[in-house]
Amino acid sequence: xxxxxxxxxxxxxxxxxxxxxxxxxxxxAKGSFWRLSRDKVQAVDGVSFSVAKGQTVGxxxxxxxxxxxxxxxxxxxxxxxxxxxxxxxxxxxAPGGIGVRDLRLQMQMVFQDSYSxxxxxxxxxxxxxxxxxxxxxVPSRQAHDRAGGLLEQVGLQPSLFARRYPHxxxxxQRQRINxxxxxxxxxxxxxxxxxxxxxxxxxxxxxxxxxxxxRRDLGLTYLFISHDLNVxxxxxxxxxxxxxxxxxxxxxxxxxxxxxxxxxxxxxLRAMPSMDPDRRTEASLLTGDPPNPINPPSGCRFRTRCAxxxxxxxxxxxxxxxxxxxxxxxxxxxxxxxxxxxAGTICAGHD
Amino acid sequence: MADVSTILQPxxxxxTSAGAEPRSYWSTVGERLVHDxxxxxxxxxxxxxxxxxxxxxxxxxxxxxxxxxxxxxxxVGTPGFFLGTDEIGRDIWSRLVYGGRLSLICGVxxxxxxTLIGGxxxxxxxxxxxxxxxxxxxxxxxFYAFPSVLLAxxxxxxxxxxxxxxxxxxxxxFTPPIVRVTESLTxxxxxxxxxxxxxxxxxxxxxxxxHQILPNVLGGMLVYATSLVGISIILSAGxxxxxxxxxxxxPEWGLMLNALRQAIFVNPIVAALPGLxxxxxxxxxxxxxxxxxxxxxxxxxx
Numbered sequence: 237x238x239x240x241x242x243x244x245x246x247x248x249x250x251x252x253x254x255x256x257x258x259x260x261x262x263x264x265a266k267g268s269f270w271r272l273s274r275d276k277v278q279a280v281d282g283v284s285f286s287v288a289k290g291q292t293v294g295x296x297x298x299x300x301x302x303x304x305x306x307x308x309x310x311x312x313x314x315x316x317x318x319x320x321x322x323x324x325x326x327x328x329x330a331p332g333g334i335g336v337r338d339l340r341l342q343m344q345m346v347f348q349d350s351y352s353x354x355x356x357x358x359x360x361x362x363x364x365x366x367x368x369x370x371x372x373x374v375p376s377r378q379a380h381d382r383a384g385g386l387l388e389q390v391g392l393q394p395s396l397f398a399r400r401y402p403h404x405x406x407x408x409q410r411q412r413i414n415x416x417x418x419x420x421x422x423x424x425x426x427x428x429x430x431x432x433x434x435x436x437x438x439x440x441x442x443x444x445x446x447x448x449x450x451r452r453d454l455g456l457t458y459l460f461i462s463h464d465l466n467v468x469x470x471x472x473x474x475x476x477x478x479x480x481x482x483x484x485x486x487x488x489x490x491x492x493x494x495x496x497x498x499x500x501x502x503x504x505l506r507a508m509p510s511m512d513p514d515r516r517t518e519a520s521l522l523t524g525d526p527p528n529p530i531n532p533p534s535g536c537r538f539r540t541r542c543a544x545x546x547x548x549x550x551x552x553x554x555x556x557x558x559x560x561x562x563x564x565x566x567x568x569x570x571x572x573x574x575x576x577x578x579a580g581t582i583c584a585g586h587d
Numbered sequence: 588m589a590d591v592s593t594i595l596q597p598x599x600x601x602x603t604s605a606g607a608e609p610r611s612y613w614s615t616v617g618e619r620l621v622h623d624x625x626x627x628x629x630x631x632x633x634x635x636x637x638x639x640x641x642x643x644x645x646x647x648x649x650x651x652x653x654x655x656x657x658x659x660x661x662x663v664g665t666p667g668f669f670l671g672t673d674e675i676g677r678d679i680w681s682r683l684v685y686g687g688r689l690s691l692i693c694g695v696x697x698x699x700x701x702t703l704i705g706g707x708x709x710x711x712x713x714x715x716x717x718x719x720x721x722x723x724x725x726x727x728x729x730f731y732a733f734p735s736v737l738l739a740x741x742x743x744x745x746x747x748x749x750x751x752x753x754x755x756x757x758x759x760x761f762t763p764p765i766v767r768v769t770e771s772l773t774x775x776x777x778x779x780x781x782x783x784x785x786x787x788x789x790x791x792x793x794x795x796x797x798h799q800i801l802p803n804v805l806g807g808m809l810v811y812a813t814s815l816v817g818i819s820i821i822l823s824a825g826x827x828x829x830x831x832x833x834x835x836x837x838p839e840w841g842l843m844l845n846a847l848r849q850a851i852f853v854n855p856i857v858a859a860l861p862g863l864x865x866x867x868x869x870x871x872x873x874x875x876x877x878x879x880x881x882x883x884x885x886x887x888x889x
Contacts (some may be wrong), residue, residue: 245803257823263864273620285712300725308783311787313783313786313787337789338789340787340789341789342786344787344788345787347783347784348781352779352780352781353779353781353783353784354781355781355798355802356781356885357611357612357802358798358799358802359611359612359615359808362611362612362798365792366785366788366794366799367788367789367800367842368796370788370790370791370795371788371789371791397827399610401615401885403885403886414784417784417788421788421790422790537600583778
């Protein structure tokens with residue numbers, strides 16, 4: 237099945253499919269019984285990035301850094317406090333833009349927990365047919381026929397699986413169902429929120445291959461959220477590194493993995509197990525847990541765990557600056573004249 | 588790349604459904620119920636009780652209201668009165684059959700109404716926001732301050748005796764626990780990923796409630812409600828026993844038990860018969876709710 241891209245592709249290939257500008261979500265912290273807390277958990281605090289058509293953008297970071305919240309904000313499953321989401325040139329919820337419903341028809345999500353994300357009391361065919369039937373008013377018969385086609389597309393035999401229930405399937409099969417369900421609305425973009433993290437390595441590889449095939453066949457764009465750097469390196473064109481609700485570094489996958497420029501990215505990469513016995517994994521630069529997002533550190537949020545932190549890091553929050561051809565870093569050491577003693581001396585190595 | 592699971596499937600999973608119609612959750616539950624022998628037996632028994640009550644004029648051997656001083660408290664097995672007679676000589680079998688009408692109505696109606704009202708309130712409280720939830724649940728909490736029997740007696744006392752008022756008071760007694768059960772089930776289901784996935788699929792709210800939330804809430808709710816039917820029969824019998832529900836000389840199981848209790852030393856078996864009818868009927872409802880529970884839990888093998 238080949239979806240003619242041009243019919244939906246309003247902005248042309250140069251127009252990024254998704255632009256996110258200064259997305260913010262602060263959750264109220266749990267107060268006591270008598271008084272509501274005025275503290276806010278700064279889950280996502282000013283995140284901006286864009287996803288080009290047909291690209292896979294990987295989002296990495298420790299748990300609690302706001303990756304999943306960002307995914308939910310993009311689909312407006314959680315209302316953002318501030319910021320813009322622009323889908324193919326059209327602002328979501330903006331005057332003259334597209335509504336949340338239209339956005340959801342074009343952008344779908346695959347969840348991490350393959351079991352909890354399937355209705356335990358619905359058959360596989362009903363689960364896949366639900367979206368088209370309810371959101372697009374496709375007649376039941378047609379929606380079920382199409383569910384069979386989607387099952388085939390994700391590598392499951394319809395006659396065997398259509399009438400089964402989620403608990404009768406294995407984790408890998410369930411994740412295929414989740415992918416089929418997400419594809420049922422014929423979206424242009426999939427958000428994969430830790431979609432392969434809970435699977436065995438062998439099954440994970442199968443699902444990754446399936447995702448790659450689907451991307452090629454259907455011309456999909458992926459936002460691939462994961463904490464597994466090896467997987468992100470394998471699937472992504474671009475990588476966004478998040479720390480405590482902010483983006484610390486973003487760039488092409490080659491630039492990020494070969495020339496990591498933010499101390500946090502460097503520490504993350506150093507923590508990756510090496511396959512080469514001669515290159516033993518050194519002690520990680522990262523110690524301790526991320527700080528409490530209720531009262532994040534002033535200035536640079538990473539400074540409490542950064543080996544190079546100086547006075548300026550506590551005072552000024554570093555902006556996400558372009559250091560070379562789309563490689564962006566939020567660190568004072570990258571900006572000459574920022575007040576950091578190492579400013580400009582550590583070069584990312586770009587020519 | 589070869590998919591291991593696809594290769595193995597035909598061996599592991601026999602193809603039982605090739606070319607079959609799509610099946611829904613409720614048809615699966617129906618299939619499972621039909622294959623459960625205990626539930627079938629209990630259902631058949633309950634059906635007998637209901638049919639006897641409906642066709643009481645044909646099933647009864649005597650006029651349930653016609654007594655005679657000459658045949659008071661005859662034992663079980665008396666010719667013409669095979670379950671004996673009561674304290675004023677009325678046929679027990681005929682009174683039990685007619686009494687089933689009122690007892691079943693008093694058992695089922697309050698629970699059915701409470702399930703409808705309480706279920707709706709619980710669903711709204713579970714799905715609605717903080718304020719709606721607070722408003723509904725705190726009002727419900729007020730009713731929890733009173734023991735249920737006392738509350739039923741108090742309401743009956745205020746609005747007066749009679750069958751209609753008994754059922755109304757029982758409905759008021761049963762609504763709060765059903766609201767609570769439904770609210771907690773809804774709140775649990777609402778936060779599951781599949782509801783979020785359904786929201787992400789751009790489906791309207793009513794479709795999400797009907798297809799995603801309700802099937803996962805209705806099971807627990809129905810099972811709880813069925814278990815209340817037995818309690819409702821016993822409570823309404825208790826209210827009749829206290830003189831608040833059905834009034835003599837109308838036949839009703841609780842009322843019969845009350846009248847016959849004075850004869851317990853003269854003819855204990857006859858005195859126990861209305862109690863036995865109550866116990867058997869509520870047992871049937873409880874077993875039925877157990878069967879329903881296991882049929883709805885599709886994760887259990889049938």
